[in-house]
Amino acid sequence: MRIEERLAELGLTLPAAPAPPATGSLPPDWVRVVGRRVLVSGHGPLLPDGRPAGPFGRVPDEVPLESAQQSARLAALGVIGTVQRAVGDLDRIAAWVTVSGFVFAEPGYRHTTAVLNAFSALVHDVFGREVGAHARTAIGAATLPLGVPVVVAAELELRS
Template identity: 35%
Template sequence: MSIEARLAELGVTLPDAPAPAANYVPWVRTGNLLFVSGQISANADGFITGKLGENMTAEDGAVAAKACAISLLAQLKAGCDGDIDRLVRVVKLVGFVNSTPDFGDQPKVINGCSDFMVEALGDKGSHSRSAVSAASLPFGVAVEIEGIFEIS
């Protein structure tokens, strides 16, 4: 089954890859690796903002992280010249969580992205990962996640 067919089963249609918000490129392809710049939590209604431990729960953060996952896959598709089925595997994700100093559930938040990657991509979605706290993130978003992908 193609990746986009699996996404359709999950009720997800990939949006156009988000444009960068500053002086950088959204992805860099070198050899068989695609490095995707940090994707911030956003959906059709705009940015998903908030601070975990202050006005968002870990569950709210996981929803924001899933939105980042969808943007990562949109960038992956763009980096594969429109053929997302060139994905060999997700290599690594690095997640940043806008959280208070006493919030300790960053891994639960980033699970929103990790779980979606595995649900959508199967074994290709298994990856290494970091989940860290940030005092703030661009535009006040709740989550930002970058990724490294192996492609054919």
């Protein structure tokens, strides 16, 4: 099944391009394709129009686990949408190689992997286990841009 058909079957909509960073900063390339490597800059949760999605704040004292997991799912959709704009056809993806996730976490919070599991689950649901399987890091952070609870970067590989 084609990836776009799978997204539709799951009732998922990819958001518009992420909003540009704050004024005065150098805008990043959201995706850089080098040979077969697809390097994706950190994405937070996005609304359908590409603006950052709430809730905002630290997990779990300001944002409960379930809300942080929803933020991780929205970040996954943002990453997938940005990759689609960069490479055209999502069926060109041969593998999700690695995912690096950061959780705006209360000091001592030990469940960052539980937050990022939602990102990984969505990738597996959309791309299947063979293509969607990836190595992953889930780190707690003292703060994240705009106060989003989750930021995720990734590396993917294109089919030859």
